[in-house]
Amino acid sequence: xxxxxxxxxxxxxxxxxxxxxxxxxxxxxxxxxxxxxxxxxxxxxxxxxxxxxxxxxxxxxxxxxxxxxxxxxxxxxxxxxxxxxxxxxxxxxxxxxxxxxxxxxxxxxxxxxxxxxxxxxxxxxxxxxxxxxxxxxxxxxxxxxxxxxxxxxxxxxxxxxxxxxxxxxxxxxxxxxxxxxxxxxxxxxxxxxxxxxxxxxxxxxxxxxxxxxxxxxxxxxxxxxxxxxxxxxxxxxx
Numbered sequence: 001x002x003x004x005x006x007x008x009x010x011x012x013x014x015x016x017x018x019x020x021x022x023x024x025x026x027x028x029x030x031x032x033x034x035x036x037x038x039x040x041x042x043x044x045x046x047x048x049x050x051x052x053x054x055x056x057x058x059x060x061x062x063x064x065x066x067x068x069x070x071x072x073x074x075x076x077x078x079x080x081x082x083x084x085x086x087x088x089x090x091x092x093x094x095x096x097x098x099x100x101x102x103x104x105x106x107x108x109x110x111x112x113x114x115x116x117x118x119x120x121x122x123x124x125x126x127x128x129x130x131x132x133x134x135x136x137x138x139x140x141x142x143x144x145x146x147x148x149x150x151x152x153x154x155x156x157x158x159x160x161x162x163x164x165x166x167x168x169x170x171x172x173x174x175x176x177x178x179x180x181x182x183x184x185x186x187x188x189x190x191x192x193x194x195x196x197x198x199x200x201x202x203x204x205x206x207x208x209x210x211x212x213x214x215x216x217x218x219x220x221x222x223x224x225x226x227x228x229x230x231x232x233x234x235x236x237x238x
Contacts, residue, residue, distance in 0.1 A: 011071065018071025028069040028076070029083050035065030036090035040097040047101035050109045052172075053165030056158045059098060063154055066091070091150060092130060098157060099123035106172065118176035125183035126153055132190045141197040146186035153179060 021031065039062035046055030069087060073079040099122050106116035129146070136143035148156070160175025 014067050014071035015074060018068055019075040021068065022072050022075045026072065028072040029086055031065055031069040031072060032087050032090050035062045036093055038062035039094045043097045043101040048104045048108065050105060052161045056162035056165060060158050063094065088134065092127060095126045096123060099126065102157065102161065112173060115173035115176055118173065118180050121180040122176060122183060125180065125187055129183060129187050129190060132187065132194065136194045141194055141201065143190045143194045143197070145193065146189045148182045148186050
């Protein structure tokens, strides 16, 4: 949802930074790898130790680098298929590391099995939501959008950990269950979008098949020549 409403505003900020980084010699793929490595390392280092505030701000900072690789690709004038695959793969790594680290904190540090269960649900749904979109696009279907996407998932999860790190109780569990419910709704929305796109493709293919199966229209018959038996001597016809 944020991709629709905030993309233009974010681009006005990130595009100048992207141009600067490209001029400095960095590539979008390098920025993707740097952001992913930092976010994964910080999530696994800080959250399982109970350092929620440190984990929140460091993961958020490295996750913001994900905005810059797109800006750098635009500044360079093109992206690459490998870059798109790398970006999607790294996004899944960060999501997995973040929710696994939060689940570890819930189990081992906070001893809150309910929150841990919500974290694991969020982890699974985050992967499946992204997979539905990727698999649909590989099949020539559309499955974009939905109530929450990756940016919203990160915001909700990190708001919960950040507030808990500041001393506000129950925020991790509340935000995780909220995120689990919203993710389930998003999964249903994407599945419905895929079904709708598949029906549209099937209807179009059926129309094309029916059109190709129709016999070609015969040309208008012109005046036919008289048969030999119809011609009278002298060229007169009966």
